[in-house]
Structure formats: structure tokens, C-alpha cells
Amino acid sequence: MSRESRLLEKERGQVNFNVEELTNIYDGGAEETKLRRKVADVIQNDPEVRCKDIGMMTREERYIDGVRRCVYLYKVLLPREGWTPVSKEVSHILRFCMSFGVHAGVFIPCLLSFGSDEQIAKWLPLAMQFQIIGTYAQTEMGHGTFLRGLQTTATYDKKNKEFVINCPEISAMKWWPGDLGKSANHALLMAQLVIDGKKYGMHPFMVQIRDLTTHMPLPGITVGDIGNKVGFETTDNGFLHLNQVRIPRENLLCKNAEVKPNGTYLTKASDKMVYGSMVRLRAIILESEAVSALGKACTIAVRYSLVRCQGELEPGKPEVSVMEYMTQQKKLLPYVAMTYVTHFACLKLSNQYNAFTREMDNNDISGLPELHALSAGMKAVVSEQCSDGIEILRKSCGGHGYSNASGIPIIWSSAVACCTYEGENTVMLLQCARLVHGMASYNAWNQSSVELVNVVKAHITQFIVTTFASGITELECTKPVKNVLQQLCALYALSCINASTGDFLKVGYLSPRQCDLAHEAELELLSCIRPNAVGLVDAFDFSDDLLQSCLGAYDGNVYERLFAWAKKSPLNKTEV
Numbered sequence: 001m002s003r004e005s006r007l008l009e010k011e012r013g014q015v016n017f018n019v020e021e022l023t024n025i026y027d028g029g030a031e032e033t034k035l036r037r038k039v040a041d042v043i044q045n046d047p048e049v050r051c052k053d054i055g056m057m058t059r060e061e062r063y064i065d066g067v068r069r070c071v072y073l074y075k076v077l078l079p080r081e082g083w084t085p086v087s088k089e090v091s092h093i094l095r096f097c098m099s100f101g102v103h104a105g106v107f108i109p110c111l112l113s114f115g116s117d118e119q120i121a122k123w124l125p126l127a128m129q130f131q132i133i134g135t136y137a138q139t140e141m142g143h144g145t146f147l148r149g150l151q152t153t154a155t156y157d158k159k160n161k162e163f164v165i166n167c168p169e170i171s172a173m174k175w176w177p178g179d180l181g182k183s184a185n186h187a188l189l190m191a192q193l194v195i196d197g198k199k200y201g202m203h204p205f206m207v208q209i210r211d212l213t214t215h216m217p218l219p220g221i222t223v224g225d226i227g228n229k230v231g232f233e234t235t236d237n238g239f240l241h242l243n244q245v246r247i248p249r250e251n252l253l254c255k256n257a258e259v260k261p262n263g264t265y266l267t268k269a270s271d272k273m274v275y276g277s278m279v280r281l282r283a284i285i286l287e288s289e290a291v292s293a294l295g296k297a298c299t300i301a302v303r304y305s306l307v308r309c310q311g312e313l314e315p316g317k318p319e320v321s322v323m324e325y326m327t328q329q330k331k332l333l334p335y336v337a338m339t340y341v342t343h344f345a346c347l348k349l350s351n352q353y354n355a356f357t358r359e360m361d362n363n364d365i366s367g368l369p370e371l372h373a374l375s376a377g378m379k380a381v382v383s384e385q386c387s388d389g390i391e392i393l394r395k396s397c398g399g400h401g402y403s404n405a406s407g408i409p410i411i412w413s414s415a416v417a418c419c420t421y422e423g424e425n426t427v428m429l430l431q432c433a434r435l436v437h438g439m440a441s442y443n444a445w446n447q448s449s450v451e452l453v454n455v456v457k458a459h460i461t462q463f464i465v466t467t468f469a470s471g472i473t474e475l476e477c478t479k480p481v482k483n484v485l486q487q488l489c490a491l492y493a494l495s496c497i498n499a500s501t502g503d504f505l506k507v508g509y510l511s512p513r514q515c516d517l518a519h520e521a522e523l524e525l526l527s528c529i530r531p532n533a534v535g536l537v538d539a540f541d542f543s544d545d546l547l548q549s550c551l552g553a554y555d556g557n558v559y560e561r562l563f564a565w566a567k568k569s570p571l572n573k574t575e576v
């Protein structure tokens, strides 16, 4: 056993709470843990679909590998295991970096949100069986945030009972939709509805963009991949230009509004329902895209920091693990706390969304404004805190943190995108501000928007802390687990206060002395939590396969893994 493995084993021996119990609490119960592990076991034991080390792959190889694994998953693995695309197991499977994330996670749910029963009956089975592969095409080259400014039009042709979809200029081209570039043959396309010259706003349309047999673009369609990006290498974010493309009247997804054959426009629900898909996604993507990513980065950085020996704390004494340095504990442990605290706050948000969908089934959408405010604010605050944290954790691993061998750069490159998609974060914070604080006049509004963004960040942080604090009070668990969760709650709250002491001092909420006490309390908590650090990240239960990290493997064998990984570099195929 290597020295590093022995160090981790020693650390695990001093954890003072039951790690398995905390894993069960994090998962939502022992049965959930069992289900998640069963899925991970199936994935990891099937070479056709298990996570591959994509660090050395080209972009094209990563895309092809992601598509191949996904098709195998849905065509072979799910039927073999007796699962369906809506089985609970699949939500755990999608953690394994599959392609077709927008098809499964956006296109299908939006079809269910916007489609009539007949339209769902027509397209859903095809989508579930991958007979059609869809994207969600809303954003254009010229507009992503300002939806009322989208330029793609759907003009109703009464004579032929068709809509003519058109991008009037280059900035109207759809740009960014995931799975669009090479995979999708259908688009759930958002366009401005026009009837007899009158504009009715953004509406959802089902548009076939490629031939189902040849996969060639249909007439009037120009489509392709938008090129390399910061991350999401397995996803072909694409562009789509439509030139006078005709679709049947029946392709307007008409749960909330429809156009009669004679061109009469009929609304069936609030025009805000068209925004509903974004509320849903903001409420549910945070756990999988941001918090889970932070948990992986914490696991890697904590395990590595416990085995990385560097320097002396006392001259002449043996080298210590970098986790002994208070500065390292300050870098790492508040983000371990943030993972736990935001995980449970996101759970509350998705529960609130599920409650709203039940009210919506009874035609009650009175809860939508508040849910929009909370989901917009949470999406902005959590995605930013998590992606900022992942970068700090990457830097805490020194040089090896800068290598793809650490696994953290690829984790960050996906997580940071969550600050932009599903609503750019600043815009989301301002949406939350206007709904929480009311909309003043536009000028007073713009002049105070910088402060309002900060007010919303504090508002949402307070929601996160109080949600977790009340959740712990109600939690039935052993005392050691409750104790460590209370420590994490206090650490997260104190780290947020200490990061904003200026605000508290400015408004006289805290005295200088109280600020000193808050700072000292945080340092004391770091020392209390330090002995449990490895247990807290082990409890996230990320397998080595899922982490894809030479620094964060469970056994701590960092150096052997690093050397083996580097030797696979294509540059090392020849000595010269």
C-alpha cells in the first residue's frame, strides 16, 4: 500500500460519524442509495457505456463517443435491464455524461408542457424511442435574454393552413441549442406568431429539420455545429437558419394557445405559461449541473489535500499534508459545507416546483410569479457560487489541478455554463429583484440595479441557510451526524457573512467586534470539521469512474495514476 493510501486510511479511521448514514440522508433515503448504486454498478460493468477517460480525446471523438454510448444505453441497456426512459434509474444514468441532454432533458419535457394530448400522443413515443431526436431552439444569434425580441417568425398562411417559418436576417438564426448541430432531426422551435400582420408573441412549434432516413437537412434548412466551446464537448450546440419553411397548422404546440383553420387565435392559458419550461429547468438543473459538480470537485480536492505532503509546519519535523494549513482548510471546507447546504435548498425548490405543477393541473397558476422569482434567484446564486467554488478547489490542487488528469477542469467547464444557459445570471437576479421588491420606474430601476443584484444574492443566501437549518432540526438521525451537519450549516453561514462584512458594517447590522467574532468562529469551525473532512466527501459516494480523476480516487494512489495517465498522451506514442 502506498504512503498516500495509508494516509487516507488513517484519515478515515478518525471520522467520528457514520458515513453510510450521511450518504443515505444526502440521497433521500437508504432505498435511493441502493437504487443509485445499482445503476452505477450496471454502468460501470458495461464497457459499452461506462465513463471513458475523455481527457485525451479530440472534440469529434468525444461527441461520437457520447452519442454511441447514449444510443447503446437506450437501445440495449435499458431494455436489457427492464428499464424505460422515465424509470427512476435513468435520472441517475444521465449523471454519467451522456449526449442528447437537451433531447431528453428539455425537448421531451417541453413537448409535455406545450403539447396537446393528441400532439403528445403523436411525438412522445417517437422521441422516447429515438425515432426522432429533438432540440429546444429558442435562443438566436442576436437574442438570448430578451425573448420578446426574438426575430424568427411563424406567419400563418390561411389558404394552405400552414405556418411559414422564417429567419428574416442573420441575427435571427437559432444559435446555441444543444443536440442541434449534428444529431437533431426535429426542433421545438420558439418563434413570433404572426396572423394577418398582427404579432402574438413567442409560441412553440414542432419543426422537422432533417430527413428521417438520410439525415440530410430538409429544403430551406441550414444547420450545423457552432464550433469549439469552453466545455460540453460531447454536445453539438448548433445553428439553424430557416428560409420560408412550411409546417402544418397542427405543428403549433397548442396546450396553451391555438390557431383555428380560419386564422382565429385562441388562448387557453396565461401567456406566461410559455415561460413555464424555463422555470422547470431552472428548478431542476441546479442539483445535477452545479451542486453535484461542486461535490465532485470537493471530493477530489479534499482527498488530494490529505495525501499531498508539502513543507514543514515546524522546522525539522516531517512534511505535513497541505490540509494542515489553515489557508487550505479555508479554501476547501466552506465548499464542502456549501455542497450540503445548497443540495437541500435545491431539493426544497424542486419540491416547490412539483407542488406548483399539481396546482397547475387544477388550472391554478397563482404560484407562478413567486416560483419564477425563487427559481431565477436560486439558479443565479447557486450556479455562480458552485462554479466559483470549483475554480478555487482546482487552484487548491496546485500544478496537478491544472492538468485534465485532475478531472476538475472538465467539471468546471460544464458547471460554469449553468451561469449562462436557462437565463443569464444577472438577468435572473434582476427578475427575482423585480418580483421580490416590486418594479420601480425604469430609470430608478436601472440606476439601482447593481445594488438590487446584491440584495437578491443576500435574499437567496438567507433562503438557502434557513432551509438547511430548519431541515436539520426536523431530521431524524444519530447525534454525530446531526452535529456535523450543524457545523456545516454554521460554517456556510459564517463564510457568507465573513465574505460580506463590509455590507453588514455599512448598515450597522454588525459591530467591528461582532465581525471579529464571526471571523474567529469560522476559523474554529474549520478546525472542528477538519478531522471529518474525508468522511464528508466520501459520503457523496462518487465512484472513481464518475470522478475520472487521478487526484481524487478513493484509494489515494495519486502518483501512480498520474504517471499512467500521462503515458497515454498521444505525444508519447513516439520517443522522437
Ligand SMILES: CC(C)(COP(=O)(O)OP(=O)(O)OC[C@H]1O[C@@H](n2cnc3c(N)ncnc32)[C@H](O)[C@@H]1OP(=O)(O)O)[C@@H](O)C(=O)NCCC(=O)NCCSC(=O)/C=C/CC(=O)O
Pocket: 101, 102, 105, 106, 136, 138, 139, 144, 145, 146, 147, 148, 178, 272, 275, 276, 278, 279, 281, 285, 368, 369, 372, 420, 421, 422, 423, 424, 427, 431, 435
Ligand atoms: C428575462 C425575461 C424574464 C424577460 O421577460 P420579458 O417578457 O422580456 O419581460 P418582463 O421581464 O417584463 O416579463 C414579462 C412578464 O412575464 C413574467 N415572466 C418572465 N419570465 C417568466 C418565467 N420564466 N416564468 C413566469 N413568469 C415570467 C415577468 O415576471 C413579467 O410578469 P409581469 O406580471 O410583471 O408582467 C425573459 O426574457 C427570460 O426569461 N429570458 C431568459 C431566456 C432563457 O432563459 N433562455 C433559455 C433558453 S433554453 C437554454 O438555455 C437551454 C439550455 C440547455 C439545457 O438546459 O440543458
Ligand SMILES: Cc1cc2nc3c(=O)[nH]c(=O)nc-3n(C[C@H](O)[C@H](O)[C@H](O)COP(=O)(O)OP(=O)(O)OC[C@H]3O[C@@H](n4cnc5c(N)ncnc54)[C@H](O)[C@@H]3O)c2cc1C
Pocket: 102, 106, 136, 137, 138, 139, 142, 143, 144, 145, 146, 175, 176, 177, 178, 232, 237, 417, 420, 421, 422, 423, 424, 425, 426, 427, 430
Ligand atoms: C452551454 C450552453 C447551452 C445552451 N443551450 C441552449 C439550448 O439548448 N437552447 C437555447 O435556446 N439556448 C441555449 N443556450 C443559450 C442561452 O440560453 C443564452 O446564451 C442565455 O439565455 C443568455 O442569452 P445571451 O447569450 O443572448 O446573453 P445576453 O443576454 O446577450 O447577455 C450579455 C450580457 O448582457 C447582460 N444583459 C442582457 N439583458 C440584460 C438586462 N435586461 N438587464 C441587465 N443586463 C442584461 C447580461 O447580464 C450579460 O452580461 C445555451 C447556452 C450555452 C452557453
